[in-house]
Amino acid sequence: MIDRRQMMATLAAVAAGAPLVASRAQAQAVMSRITAYGFSFPGLKGGDIRLSDFAGKPLLVVNTASLCGFTPQYAGLQELWTRFRERGLMVIGVPSNDFGGQEPGGATDISQTAEQTYHVTFPITGKTNVKGPAAHPFYKWAATERPADLPSWNFHKYLVGRDGYIADAFSSRVEPTDTRVVTAISRALVS
Numbered sequence: 001m002i003d004r005r006q007m008m009a010t011l012a013a014v015a016a017g018a019p020l021v022a023s024r025a026q027a028q029a030v031m032s033r034i035t036a037y038g039f040s041f042p043g044l045k046g047g048d049i050r051l052s053d054f055a056g057k058p059l060l061v062v063n064t065a066s067l068c069g070f071t072p073q074y075a076g077l078q079e080l081w082t083r084f085r086e087r088g089l090m091v092i093g094v095p096s097n098d099f100g101g102q103e104p105g106g107a108t109d110i111s112q113t114a115e116q117t118y119h120v121t122f123p124i125t126g127k128t129n130v131k132g133p134a135a136h137p138f139y140k141w142a143a144t145e146r147p148a149d150l151p152s153w154n155f156h157k158y159l160v161g162r163d164g165y166i167a168d169a170f171s172s173r174v175e176p177t178d179t180r181v182v183t184a185i186s187r188a189l190v191s
Helices: 006-017 023-031 073-087 107-116 137-145 179-190
Strands: 040-042 048-050 059-064 090-095 157-160 166-170
Touching: 059 073, 073 090, 073 107, 073 179, 137 157, 157 179, 166 179
Parallel strands: 059 090
Antiparallel strands: 040 048, 059 157, 157 166
């Protein structure tokens, strides 16, 4: 594990022009210190959605798509948001075209599906890559935190606890209102 002095010495060496050589374990140790609250997403309608604005609150981060068989899960996500937002839950939809090209449109199309069709009122980000080398930094971080729980399709759900670390993950096949999701959120709200 890298301690603070070692990290400062490494940063000083890099600033002085020394090459940075770190083992995978060292890199993962540094990455694991970062929490979800260190990331932000561009908002669907402009501005940024800074996860730090929700520090100390559980987050449900879900990659979404407008033309997917799981798109009706928007309704369940809205139900969770309505039920738990006063207790501190933040739901964030992250539209992605990574799986089956099922989010081909732009902001207007995404807004039409989420807000007009499913009456979503929780924040929606701009279209974002969630897998591969071009993945958004949040999803790269999540992959190091939970390598066995990577999104394999649209509507994969990461539940981030109050501490900023991933508390649970749910596949696309798990409905937002499933007892497992509701129980995990309830637990995250009291911890």
